[in-house]
Amino acid sequence: MRFKKLLSLVMAAVLCATMSSGVLAAKLTKVPTAWMDEHETFLIWYAKEKGWDKEVGLDLDIQYFGSGMDILNALPSGSWVFAGMGAVPAMMGALRYNTSIIAIGNDESMTNAVLVRADSPIAKVKGYNKDFPEVLGSPETVKGKTILVTTVSSAHYGLSNWLKALGLTDKDVTIKNMDQAQALGAFDNGIGDAVALWAPHLYAGQAKGWKIAGDLKMVNVGNPIVLIADTKYAEKNPEIVAKFLSIYLRAVNMLQNEPLESLVPEYQRFYLEWAGKQYSKEIALVDLQKHPVFNLKQQLALFDDSKGMSKAQTWQSEIAKFFASVGSINQEELSKVRDGAYATGKYLKLVKEPIPSYK
Numbered sequence: 001m002r003f004k005k006l007l008s009l010v011m012a013a014v015l016c017a018t019m020s021s022g023v024l025a026a027k028l029t030k031v032p033t034a035w036m037d038e039h040e041t042f043l044i045w046y047a048k049e050k051g052w053d054k055e056v057g058l059d060l061d062i063q064y065f066g067s068g069m070d071i072l073n074a075l076p077s078g079s080w081v082f083a084g085m086g087a088v089p090a091m092m093g094a095l096r097y098n099t100s101i102i103a104i105g106n107d108e109s110m111t112n113a114v115l116v117r118a119d120s121p122i123a124k125v126k127g128y129n130k131d132f133p134e135v136l137g138s139p140e141t142v143k144g145k146t147i148l149v150t151t152v153s154s155a156h157y158g159l160s161n162w163l164k165a166l167g168l169t170d171k172d173v174t175i176k177n178m179d180q181a182q183a184l185g186a187f188d189n190g191i192g193d194a195v196a197l198w199a200p201h202l203y204a205g206q207a208k209g210w211k212i213a214g215d216l217k218m219v220n221v222g223n224p225i226v227l228i229a230d231t232k233y234a235e236k237n238p239e240i241v242a243k244f245l246s247i248y249l250r251a252v253n254m255l256q257n258e259p260l261e262s263l264v265p266e267y268q269r270f271y272l273e274w275a276g277k278q279y280s281k282e283i284a285l286v287d288l289q290k291h292p293v294f295n296l297k298q299q300l301a302l303f304d305d306s307k308g309m310s311k312a313q314t315w316q317s318e319i320a321k322f323f324a325s326v327g328s329i330n331q332e333e334l335s336k337v338r339d340g341a342y343a344t345g346k347y348l349k350l351v352k353e354p355i356p357s358y359k
Contacts, residue, residue, distance in 0.1 A: 028057055028059040032079060033060055035063065036067065037064070044062060044084070045062060050358075058247070066179070068086050075093075075097050082244055086154040086225055086226070093228055099342070100343070101343035102245065102348070103348060104227070107225075108198065108291065110215055112154045113197060114147070114159055115195050116194045116210060120211075122138075131165075132220075134218045135219065137166055138166060142172070142194075146176060148194070149175060150179055150180055151175065154216075157216070157223065158198075170326050184201045199287055222311075222315045224315060238346075245348060249296050250358050252295050271284070296353070299345070303348060309340060315340070316337065317337075321334065321338065
């Protein structure tokens with residue numbers, strides 16, 4: 001009799017624990033997100049690895065995409081509600097898919113560059129424009145050349161600003177549109193006179209001995225990676241947006257406060273396990289170093305529009321005006337995104353402080 005009573009108590013306890021576990025699991029909100037094999041994804045991947053999403057009641061689904069435009073094209077099917085991408089596709093997202101920029105992922109001004117072969121005439125000229133002393137090339141060495149680039153991208157933006165520093169425009173060169181892997185491979189096989197790449201393809205090019213003719217930092221142009229949201233979803237679920245941002249910013253705090261050398265093993269593991277790419281310790285450290293990130297206080301400053309357009313809005317406005325100038329968007333489209341108002345700090349203001357420790 002006592003044994004049966006004890007068995008009943010044990011079974012009741014097991015049932016209670018099972019039900020409790022089920023209730024906890026049911027409380028998690030599934031949140032589909034979209035990312036590329038880039039630095040910003042490491043932060044959200046690391047957060048997922050540590051279970052930080054579950055701590056705030058979310059279950060993040062981190063999906064892989066090949067480009068920002070691929071991410072945008074998947075939105076109508078409901079594939080994601082939050083994503084990380086370059087400022088250029090984010091502008092197209094606001095224009096064509098009603099997306100909003102809700103935070104800055106990192107600064108990519110040092111990781112979008114035009115590269116040339118070491119023996120190129122372009123590499124022989126440095127400082128043609130005294131305002132940009134590190135930039136390689138001149139009108140004479142660049143005009144008429146063939147350049148490989150992924151058009152309507154941050155790499156294209158970098159290319160055009162490099163040309164601008166030399167007093168040239170897209171019309172002064174022949175542009176061949178290729179995705180990043182194709183451009184890297186084609187240039188390696190002798191096609192083209194220059195190639196515009198972003199990381200990690202940029203590092204692969206440098207490893208082959210190619211020289212950076214110009215990057216966005218060299219020409220004093222901002223180029224953020226941004227976090228975007230499906231605007232309809234965000235407006236209906238502001239508390240989930242705030243939780244999502246708090247998870248990302250928790251990882252930002254880690255990157256800002258820990259020696260980057262200590263994060264190299266995890267960074268390598270991220271690229272190998274999530275993206276299927278093998279990074280050396282040296283490349284991993286360089287990539288971490290070349291992607292500054294912004295904490296909550298810094299983010300709020302970047303999105304402060306109390307005295308006019310915020311810094312984030314200004315970045316987006318400049319990008320929109322550039323792509324209108326090269327015919328990628330028309331004047332009617334430009335009028336819709338010129339003010340960059342789709343970059344909003346209202347969700348950042350909802351993030352609860354203090355953000356939990358990353359340790």
